[in-house]
Amino acid sequence: MNTNWEILVVDDEEIMRESMAAWLREDGYAVEAVASGREAIAAAKVKDYAIYFIDLKMPSGIDGIETMMEVHKIHPEACVIIITAYATVDTAISAMKEGAQEYIVKPCNPQEISMLVARIIKVKNLQRENLILRQKLAKQYNVQDILSKNPKMHQIFQLIKEISGLRSTVLLQGESGTGKELVARAIHFSGDRAGKPFIGVSCAALAETLLESELFGHEKGSFTGATSQKKGKFEMANGGTIFLDEIGDISPKLQMDLLRVLQEKKFYRVGGSEETEVDVRVIAATHRDLQTAVQEGEFRDDLYYRLNVITIQIPPLRERREDIPLLVRHFICDLSHELGRPVTDISEDALRLLIDRDWPGNVRELENAVERGIITCRGTSLTADDFQFLNTSGNGKKEWRPPCNLPLDEVERQVIIATLERTKGNVKEAAGILGIDRSTLYDRIRKYGLPR
């Protein structure tokens, strides 16, 4: 179980280093043992060990502390345990001050060594896991993962690269399903904040008071149900990026609070009396035209100008139809693997059908359609028959005849009611069918006063 981790034992007394090495080998570690500080440094140059056990007093050349310092120059994160037969408080303090993880006296208690090694290896395992996850995330959210041949999108990719290292606020505008969060993540993971948290908040999904507590946290007892202190998303994102989705839907009070954070980088927790300071990059997104909302008095102009430092307008899918074949093939590859289906291709007529549609739910709706097609597909290639549901789902371009005696809002209201009835009130499923995200659907439910 421990064979992936290597340990170096450094002691001039052969009997000591060999007995330590033998004991650790029984635990399954790959252990090497050397007799001097110089040999230890040479070994550290060749590979990084999980743990270095270094004897404090070695007669020839450099002692344990100097060896540790040299090893730390090569591997700053190296975990060094100083061992000594002559324990004094001074040497212990000196070893710890110079960066030793632990200081142990030989002969050591076997239980102490065993627990110490287990504790360090546990941390090493977590660090390694964390690194792998970070690498995966960075890979998943870099610019190359947003597929497009469209010149406008390429301008956006260029802009993402240029602004990723800045702290400036970014405003993403675009219809639902155009990939605003993907762009936000690409900005975060391409810049120097990539190693820090990326925290996303959907402002439309929560009521005003809940959202305030969600963003800024609360103190214990600040409202009914606040049984303990809670950190808000701004604190969680400290050093990194906060992504505020559907920013156009927040209340006037929250607009004011948000303005203060953007201006002063400080805020109060709900019910709190002490200011909390954070270093957070804000990326906001909305499907609304904020400029119009400002003109109509629904959105604070000062907040708008604060948010609107860098604006990225993401085009809807119907304005970049050339991307549809590219996206469809990408979804086939990804989803057929994920769903365990043997689908690898799409016929010309099926592709034409998809290119001709307007896709009001944009890329997300297209992805849902491809997923549904893969599930019902009986061969290895998607055909037009696999997308028949598009003609009957209520938004097909050619066959569907819209009612022409109703206001637009009423049509939308009825479609949402019918979809929610069909999904028995399951908002997630209904949003998927409608090709919009959940926050947009919540927004509509509130707008039309629909029961859930």
Added chain:
Amino acid sequence: MIVVGLLGLGNVGPALLDTVATSVREAFTADIVRLKEGPDPRYAWDDHRGQHNSEIILRRLLAEAPPDVDRVLGVTSVDLFIPMLSFVFGQAQLNGKAAVVSSARLDPTFHGFPVNPALTAARLSREAVHELGHTLGLTHCIVRACPMSLATTIAQLDAKGPELCEGCRSVLKEKINRGLLFLSES
């Protein structure tokens, strides 16, 4: 079949050796050969530590092991240490031939409890299986009830069962099948 030569070192009761022999035979399906009793391991005494150095005992066991046994296991009642650690319950050569176990700290009287020969024998048997396991290339196991789990306390030793876990058994079987263990022709 693994042939294990078993011997007492100094004053070790025959009943204790019988229990160890039975446990080792059952755990490894081994053939036990009782060897002539060895001398009290005074030669391994360390004045400074006030204990016996198990590495010196191991070296002697190895030098005196008969050629027709695959492994040799010494049993002693003296307290053992290795230079780096304050004590050991036993010691073995990983992938080697010799192992030694001590009943000193396994005896309840060492910890202030009443005499209990059956408990001492049970603990010694687990420790013997553990150390012999090391000579057969097994490293520490994460299954607490497996004799190959690491025990640095009596409580950990008492949590072990007599039989190797399925994982250790399959590793051992694989080693035997692939000829990775040094065994005699018998």
